[in-house]
Amino acid sequence: MTVWLAVVLGGIATYLTRVTPLVVSVPGAPPPALRRYLDALPIAIIAALAGAGIALPDAEPTHGAELLAGALAFAVAYWRKDLLVAMIVGVIAVALLRAGGL
Amino acid sequence: MRRGTDVIERSPARLALSEGWPVLITSVVVGTTYGVLARQSGLGLLETSASSLLIFAGAAQFAALELLKGGASAGEIAVAVLLINARHLLMAAAIRPFVARASLARRLGLAYVLTDEAFALGIGWFRRPRRELAYYATFGVALWACWNVATIVGSLVGSSFEHPERFGVDFAITAVFIAIVATSVRHRTDLIVAAASALVAAALKLAGASTLAVVIAGAVAPLLALRLRQR
Numbered sequence: 001m002t003v004w005l006a007v008v009l010g011g012i013a014t015y016l017t018r019v020t021p022l023v024v025s026v027p028g029a030p031p032p033a034l035r036r037y038l039d040a041l042p043i044a045i046i047a048a049l050a051g052a053g054i055a056l057p058d059a060e061p062t063h064g065a066e067l068l069a070g071a072l073a074f075a076v077a078y079w080r081k082d083l084l085v086a087m088i089v090g091v092i093a094v095a096l097l098r099a100g101g102l
Numbered sequence: 103m104r105r106g107t108d109v110i111e112r113s114p115a116r117l118a119l120s121e122g123w124p125v126l127i128t129s130v131v132v133g134t135t136y137g138v139l140a141r142q143s144g145l146g147l148l149e150t151s152a153s154s155l156l157i158f159a160g161a162a163q164f165a166a167l168e169l170l171k172g173g174a175s176a177g178e179i180a181v182a183v184l185l186i187n188a189r190h191l192l193m194a195a196a197i198r199p200f201v202a203r204a205s206l207a208r209r210l211g212l213a214y215v216l217t218d219e220a221f222a223l224g225i226g227w228f229r230r231p232r233r234e235l236a237y238y239a240t241f242g243v244a245l246w247a248c249w250n251v252a253t254i255v256g257s258l259v260g261s262s263f264e265h266p267e268r269f270g271v272d273f274a275i276t277a278v279f280i281a282i283v284a285t286s287v288r289h290r291t292d293l294i295v296a297a298a299s300a301l302v303a304a305a306l307k308l309a310g311a312s313t314l315a316v317v318i319a320g321a322v323a324p325l326l327a328l329r330l331r332q333r
Contacts, residue, residue, distance in 0.1 A: 014159055022212065039324075044295050046161055
C-alpha cells in the first residue's frame with residue numbers, strides 16, 4: 001500500500017513541477033537566488049543519499065569497503081560518463097573488498 | 103515547388119532520433135538497472151512499471167527505492183521526489199516561450215515528457231533557432247518509451263537473482279547515486295555542494311537519523327551554493 005501511495009503522490013508531485021509553468025502564467029523570470037538553489041538541489045539530495053549509503057550500508061558493518069568501492073565508482077563514472085559500468089565496478093569492488101576482510 | 107529540399111533536409115522528428123539516439127541507449131541501460139533494483143527492493147512488476155509511468159524521472163525513482171527500503175512513509179517519499187524534481191519548474195519555464203502557442207492538450211502532453219534529456223536536446227533545437235515542436239515531442243516520447251520498456255525488462259530480469267546481498271548488490275543503489283553525482287558535476291560549486299551534503303548525510307546516518315532527515319539535509323546544502331557564488 002505504501003508503494004502505491006508513494007508512486008501516485010510522487011507522480012502527481014512530479015507532473016505538477018513539469019506542467020505548472022506551461023499552463024499557469026507567472027510574471028517575470030524566477031529570481032537568480034531561487035534559480036541557483038533549484039539548480040543545485042538534485043545533485044545535493046542524491047549526494048546525501050550516496051553519503052548515507054556509504055556510511056551505513058544494508059549489509060553487516062564493514063571496515064571501509066564501501067568507502068573504497070564508492071571512490072572507485074565515482075572515478076569510473078567521472079571518466080567514463082557511464083552509469084551502468086560505474087555501478088557494476090562499484091558492486092564488484094565492494095564484494096571483493098568485503099570478501100577480503102575489509 | 104522546390105523538389106529535393108525534403109531529401110537534403112530531414113524532418114524534425116527524424117533529426118530528433120538521429121541526434122538523440124546515444125541518449126536513448128543510455129536511458130535503456132539505466133531504466134533496466136532501475137527495474138532490476140526495484141525488483142530487488144521488493145517491488146512487483148506492476149508497481150515498478152507504474153512508478154516509471156507516473157513519476158518518469160530516474161534520479162527521483164532511485165531515491166524513492168532507497169527511502170522505501172528505509173521504511174519511509176508515502177508522504178515522506180513524495181516530499182523527497184518533489185524536492186529532487188523541483189528543477190523541472192525551471193526547465194518548463196525556459197521552454198514555455200516555445201510551446202506557448204500550442205493547444206492546452208498538447209502542452210499537457212509536452213509537460214509529461216519533460217526530462218533533463220528532453221530539455222537539453224529541445225532547448226538546443228529551439229536555439230538553432232527552429233520552432234518545430236515535433237523535434238522535442240518525438241525525442242520526449244521516444245525517451246519515455248525506452249525508459250518504460252527498459253523498466254519492465256529490468257523487473258522481469260531482476261526476479262531471477264536470489265540472495266543479492268551475497269554479491270554486494272545491496273551496494274548497487276548507492277553506487278548508482280555516486281555515479282549520478284559524478285556524471286552531473288558541472289563545476290567546482292557542484293562538487294563542493296555534493297561533498298558537503300554527502301558528509302553531513304553520512305554523519306546524520308551514523309547518528310541514527312532517518313533517510314528523510316538525510317534528504318532534508320541534502321535540501322539545505324544548496325544554500326551553500328548561494329554563499330559560494332556571492333563572493
